[in-house]
Amino acid sequence: MIAHKCPHIQVTIVDMNQERIDAWNSETLPIYEPGLEEVVKACRGKNLFFSTDIDKAIVEADLIFVSVNTPTKKSGVGAGYAADLFYVESCTRRIASVATSSKIVVEKSTVPCRTAQSMRTILEANSRPGLRFDILSNPEFLAEGTAMSDLDKPDRVLIGSLSTPEGRAAQQSLIEVYSNWVPKEKVIGTGLWSSELTKLAANAILAQRISSINALSAICEVTGADVDEVAYACGLDSRIGPKFLKSSVGFGGSCFQKDILNLVYLSESLHLPEVADYWRQVITMNEYQKRRFAQTVVSSMFNTITNKKLAVLGFAFKKDTGDTRETPSATVCRFFRQENAKVSIYDPKVPEKQIFLDLTEPGVQDDSAVVKKQVTVCKSAMEACTGAEGICILTEWDEFKQLDWPAIYESMAKPAMVFDGRGILEADKLREIGFKVFSIGKGVNL
Numbered sequence: 001m002i003a004h005k006c007p008h009i010q011v012t013i014v015d016m017n018q019e020r021i022d023a024w025n026s027e028t029l030p031i032y033e034p035g036l037e038e039v040v041k042a043c044r045g046k047n048l049f050f051s052t053d054i055d056k057a058i059v060e061a062d063l064i065f066v067s068v069n070t071p072t073k074k075s076g077v078g079a080g081y082a083a084d085l086f087y088v089e090s091c092t093r094r095i096a097s098v099a100t101s102s103k104i105v106v107e108k109s110t111v112p113c114r115t116a117q118s119m120r121t122i123l124e125a126n127s128r129p130g131l132r133f134d135i136l137s138n139p140e141f142l143a144e145g146t147a148m149s150d151l152d153k154p155d156r157v158l159i160g161s162l163s164t165p166e167g168r169a170a171q172q173s174l175i176e177v178y179s180n181w182v183p184k185e186k187v188i189g190t191g192l193w194s195s196e197l198t199k200l201a202a203n204a205i206l207a208q209r210i211s212s213i214n215a216l217s218a219i220c221e222v223t224g225a226d227v228d229e230v231a232y233a234c235g236l237d238s239r240i241g242p243k244f245l246k247s248s249v250g251f252g253g254s255c256f257q258k259d260i261l262n263l264v265y266l267s268e269s270l271h272l273p274e275v276a277d278y279w280r281q282v283i284t285m286n287e288y289q290k291r292r293f294a295q296t297v298v299s300s301m302f303n304t305i306t307n308k309k310l311a312v313l314g315f316a317f318k319k320d321t322g323d324t325r326e327t328p329s330a331t332v333c334r335f336f337r338q339e340n341a342k343v344s345i346y347d348p349k350v351p352e353k354q355i356f357l358d359l360t361e362p363g364v365q366d367d368s369a370v371v372k373k374q375v376t377v378c379k380s381a382m383e384a385c386t387g388a389e390g391i392c393i394l395t396e397w398d399e400f401k402q403l404d405w406p407a408i409y410e411s412m413a414k415p416a417m418v419f420d421g422r423g424i425l426e427a428d429k430l431r432e433i434g435f436k437v438f439s440i441g442k443g444v445n446l
């Protein structure tokens, strides 16, 4: 977006992953994101470059965005909760050892509060004498699937800095970049620690809304209330607002879970166990929602899905992306595998290879062969549904609303059941065709 909006600025994207950089330089970009290809193709080779020559890019840059992955730690202190800062630290060390001039280093990755302080210490201890490094925190708020429009018209851009004259000057340099397309009043300056914490807080609050409405969906299913009506009526209160109140099979994506776990770890490290428990509950509710959905499928299908064909429509964690990180669809499919169902999956953007990778249990001998016996990846929704006894909608792709449902009904074993984990189908119309329908948060009477 910077390259697109600022023709006078040269943007070089460097990554140590050669395959990814090759893909960025090819006709087939490594990720699917509406509107991205057009921008890349318009700017590439003009003021936008992709390279693995990290050192050259560091030497040439005035401003460096550190945007590497910060996954949840898998082992050691804080395993399962804390963010793994290995990649952020190795980038920082590389900048320190390679830079021959002063730089502004922008923390773009999502990191725990006070990471900027560690970056500064590493840079100051390891760089050539006489160089200055100003650290800014500029967290990213885009959502996948709408990344280009979110970047084009952000609700806000947050730039945290030290309140020293040098910190303020660095902040001003980054404000100038954004002011090429973002209105001034939307660019907010704060302290470094507030900026870092805001990113974790914003994701935690967004995820909390989803867990809140999903908790209510369970009550709706027992009482006969309709979760969409409840969400709509609550959202009309201007203090609540309508967004992020769509009940679902659970939230996924690479960040909500990791960032909340990170916040939980931060709270525990600060000796605030009640605060940690409070945020942990957002995740607990999400796990419950995924499990609850899968259990509803089994109980509705006469308490067994062994050898039954189930069609799964949607594998990405949300529509308009091919990303499957933490996708609820994988959790539900793994549950179906344990119950020995035959699962046929269709997703318009997720490659077959990725689906098998996500469903293979690491460390289980021969599981990749077993998974291929239990799971089939299909080229169309119709193919996945033919002969199935149940259909699960696990991603809200628009095309699932337009399917030829009467033809699907004809092709299925009876009773034909639909389990709408995203609340996107018109249940009454499907019932008229003959389907038995379960929709999340709308009662369990199929």
Ligand SMILES: NC(=O)C1=CN([C@@H]2O[C@H](COP(=O)(O)OP(=O)(O)OC[C@H]3O[C@@H](n4cnc5c(N)ncnc54)[C@H](O)[C@@H]3O)[C@@H](O)[C@H]2O)C=CC1
Binding pocket: 014, 015, 016, 017, 020, 054, 067, 068, 069, 070, 087, 090, 091, 108, 109, 110, 111, 140, 141, 142, 143, 144, 254, 255
């Ligand atoms: N994916 C998203 O929508 C958003 C992500 N974020 C944050 O942005 C950060 C990055 O996220 P993603 O792009 O999704 O992760 P990713 O895992 O897709 O990409 C990270 C890239 O960094 C590269 N890398 C790692 N260490 C490196 C090093 N030392 N030198 C050069 N390249 C290196 C990796 O090869 C990889 O290609 C995370 O902190 C995430 O929380 C924030 C907002 C939105």
Ligand SMILES: O=C(O)[C@H]1O[C@H](OP(=O)(O)OP(=O)(O)OC[C@H]2O[C@@H](n3ccc(=O)[nH]c3=O)[C@H](O)[C@@H]2O)[C@H](O)[C@@H](O)[C@@H]1O
Binding pocket: 110, 140, 141, 142, 143, 144, 145, 203, 206, 210, 243, 244, 245, 246, 247, 248, 249, 250, 251, 252, 253, 254, 255, 256, 317, 318, 319
């Ligand atoms: O830090 C990040 O990575 C990003 O995380 C989220 O973005 P993202 O995970 O890409 O996508 P969301 O639109 O937030 O959806 C996350 C999950 O919640 C689910 N969801 C979303 C909204 C809703 O009402 N109900 C619901 O179940 C989605 O289906 C999806 O599985 C935030 O929305 C971004 O602001 C943030 O920058």
